[in-house]
Amino acid sequence: MSVTPKTMPAVGYLKSLPVDDDESLLDLELPVPEPGPHDLLVQVEAIAVNPVDYKVRQGNDPGGEPKVLGWDAAGTVVAVGDKVELFAVGDEVFYAGAIDRPGTNSRFHAVDERIVGRRPTTLSFAEAAALPLTAITAWEGLFEHLGLRQSPEQTGTLLVTAAAGGVGAVVTQLARALTGLTVIGTASRPETVEFARSMGVTHVVDHHQPLPAQVAEVAPGGVEYIFGTAGTDRNLAAYAEILKPFGGLLAIDDFGAVEIGLLKSKSISFHWEFMFTRSLYRTPDQAVQHHILGEIARLVDAGSLRTTATRDLGTINAAHLREAHRILESGAAIGKVTLTGF
Known part of the structure; x- marks a missing residue:
């Protein structure tokens, strides 16, 4: 049985800087998060990048404290909180996370099970990561x-x-x-x-x-x-x-x-429409997003819905994420940009 390490590689930033600055996104080593009662601890296998990533980087200066971005992710559950009912260790999942919690640009990530879905069986981790948000x-x-x-x-x-x-x-x-x-x-x-x-x-x-x-x-x-x-x-x-x-x-x-x-x-x-409203305000119906992702997975596996992943930039690191942010900031992105593995 594998043991979750105490620290993990992650990509974050300490200060809001232009994307062409090498310090706009940094490779970091951070503590592995402890899952809360309703949380899954997910080993992240792939992420996708969205405009919200660079908008938060540009407009939210963390004042020197490490801030990890990223919302779309796909990976494997490695631990669960004591009130988790929908998933178990070993389940493969995809989700878009919560805007008021640390992001998915890290090897391990804690996320409320109620906004998580099971990964479509016909998609790779990267193809699945392109879809949730x-x-x-x-x-x-x-x-x-x-x-x-x-x-x-x-x-x-x-x-x-x-x-x-x-x-x-x-x-x-x-x-x-x-x-x-x-x-x-x-x-x-x-x-x-x-x-x-x-x-x-x-x-x-x-x-x-x-x-x-x-x-x-x-x-x-x-x-x-x-x-x-x-x-x-x-x-x-x-x-x-x-x-x-x-x-x-x-x-x-x-x-x-x-x-x-x-x-x-x-x-x-x-x-x-702001898809983070349910998680941001902890609304009683957060689990609606779990069910939406279940329907998305069903449609994908039935051949009715395709992934929108169009370009994978390689491993999840600061240099590759800076390139992803550049692409999205240019306004010329087609479909979704993904990154896979650490």
Whole structure:
């Protein structure tokens, strides 16, 4: 029987610095966390990187104390808390973690079992690590906030911005697999257009060009739903024009005040989606995310959902994670960037 060591390799930062600074992310040796009552201690085998990683690095200075980033992970349970009921040592899992706890860029990681799912059996650890954060975001956005039914009778048109991104690619797949919606996706480069179509987008429009005229060509009467992943504040007037009366607009991006009154005349509903809300506020229904990940794994193993992993940068270390952050900060990422092993 293997014994968990007392310390572990990890990647973190001590000060908010530009990604080109060699000290923006550092290789560290840190204590292995002790799992709490509802926690799993996971030996991390692979991680994926999301925009939230670099946004926290840029905007949250830890004042010289080591801060470990990372949320998407896949690995093997090596220990469990005394109140754990859903998993056992040896189970292979995938999850997106909690934003107010140490991140997954470490050899071992403690996570509440209620936001963890079993790894899809048909995916590698890296392929599985690419999915949790974006899949939970997409699922909650579509089926909880926008209120879509998981039925082919759920018809209409959905506009997905940045459809070749990590979230957009899962939103598209879930909409195509579980509803009867027609999906319009935004993309601008030949490679992103191709990727978006491979994920199930029916029509592609260029987000660098005015959207209303382009959308009108494929949906003359407008669209019922918009899943906004980027530029919601800049595009709000366009969205108000594109959406049908009583339509729904959901946003996941970061912005401040907007002229929300633009939505009033059509009675358009506005929704936020932040997949960390349940874990951040310890809501009574945290285990919903366990069940969502179970459905995602089922869809993957049934062949209805594909991983969005497109590029693995190698072992989990500071140099490779700095490169991952550079890629995401450039805005040119397609799908998800992963790292595998230590």
